Amino acid sequence: MLKLFERDILSVDEISAAQTGIDVRDLCVHLNNKLVLNNINLRIPKNKITAIIGQSGCGKTTLLNSFNRMNELNRNHQCSGEVWIDDRNIYDRRERVSMLRTQIGMVFQRPNPFPMSIYENVCFGLRIQGETARRKLDDSVERALKNAALWEEVKDRLYDSALLLSGGQQQRLMIARALALEPSILLLDEPTSALDPLTTLYIEELINALKKQCTLVIVTHNMQQAARVSDYAAFMHRGELIEFSDSDSLFTMPAKQQTEDYITGRYG
Numbered sequence: 001m002l003k004l005f006e007r008d009i010l011s012v013d014e015i016s017a018a019q020t021g022i023d024v025r026d027l028c029v030h031l032n033n034k035l036v037l038n039n040i041n042l043r044i045p046k047n048k049i050t051a052i053i054g055q056s057g058c059g060k061t062t063l064l065n066s067f068n069r070m071n072e073l074n075r076n077h078q079c080s081g082e083v084w085i086d087d088r089n090i091y092d093r094r095e096r097v098s099m100l101r102t103q104i105g106m107v108f109q110r111p112n113p114f115p116m117s118i119y120e121n122v123c124f125g126l127r128i129q130g131e132t133a134r135r136k137l138d139d140s141v142e143r144a145l146k147n148a149a150l151w152e153e154v155k156d157r158l159y160d161s162a163l164l165l166s167g168g169q170q171q172r173l174m175i176a177r178a179l180a181l182e183p184s185i186l187l188l189d190e191p192t193s194a195l196d197p198l199t200t201l202y203i204e205e206l207i208n209a210l211k212k213q214c215t216l217v218i219v220t221h222n223m224q225q226a227a228r229v230s231d232y233a234a235f236m237h238r239g240e241l242i243e244f245s246d247s248d249s250l251f252t253m254p255a256k257q258q259t260e261d262y263i264t265g266r267y268g
């Protein structure tokens with residue numbers, strides 16, 4: 001399998017609590033009375049890229065959404081179990097969900113820039129947090145755009161509408177918007193499925209560079225992409241976690257027959 005990036009990877013059993021970015025314990029989620037996640041236990045390594053794979057409807061997005069409590073936007077949802085991030089269970093009733101969502105960035109399948117300038121898109125979250133100092137906003141916008149590998153392309157037109165950017169630029173803008181809040185975790189839900197192959201590779205390189213600053217979790221249908229970019233991979237089937245391991249092992253010597261059937265294209 002083609003590898004794009006150098007890796008420094010432990011087996012999942014060797015990952016200590018201190019090296020864990022998201023610790024999922026006995027997580028069950030019901031949406032509209034349907035069991036969508038069934039007793040998920042998973043330790044997502046810190047400052048690494050973890051891919052969540054599995055056939056359509058297996059619960060990948062629901063699992064991703066449980067890391068920033070987005071499932072709660074669905075009125076008829078029930079959740080049990082725990083998700084620990086930085087020594088706290090984010091499902092504790094004292095948790096402030098709005099604060100949590102600023103610490104955990106999210107990028108969706110289709111870029112969704114606001115109909116405002118590039119600059120205002122990037123600093124949107126900071127303004128919501130009450131930041132008004134122009135210098136601070138300028139610095140954050142520049143840093144986020146540089147981290148999202150977009151600065152050189154837009155530095156002379158920061159006040160143009162974000163809607164004028166190409167699809168790939170808009171997706172990097174979405175990454176910049178998330179990074180402006182300096183999240184410890186970045187969740188990516190099929191971030192390149194609407195992009196052409198070259199732009200996809202560009203975004204994959206960007207994702208790889210970002211693991212220096214955050215823990216990344218990516219949902220993807222693209223097996224080649226999962227094998228190329230991820231350090232670890234979780235295979236799900238019908239709401240259950242079937243297998244979780246370092247990506248080299250999962251994609252070359254899966255432990256479970258179901259995983260092998262999926263990655264070899266026998267179903268899904």
Ligand SMILES: Nc1ncnc2c1ncn2[C@@H]1O[C@H](COP(=O)(O)OP(=O)(O)OP(=O)(O)O)[C@@H](O)[C@H]1O
Pocket residue numbers: 031032034036054055056057058059060061062063074
């Ligand atoms: N609001 C909802 N109410 C009821 N069922 C839902 C709701 N949202 C999702 N589901 C169901 O939960 C299951 C998991 O959905 P989810 O979107 O997490 O799967 P997925 O693996 O991300 O799928 P895809 O790859 O197609 O995006 C599916 O069977 C879906 O139909």
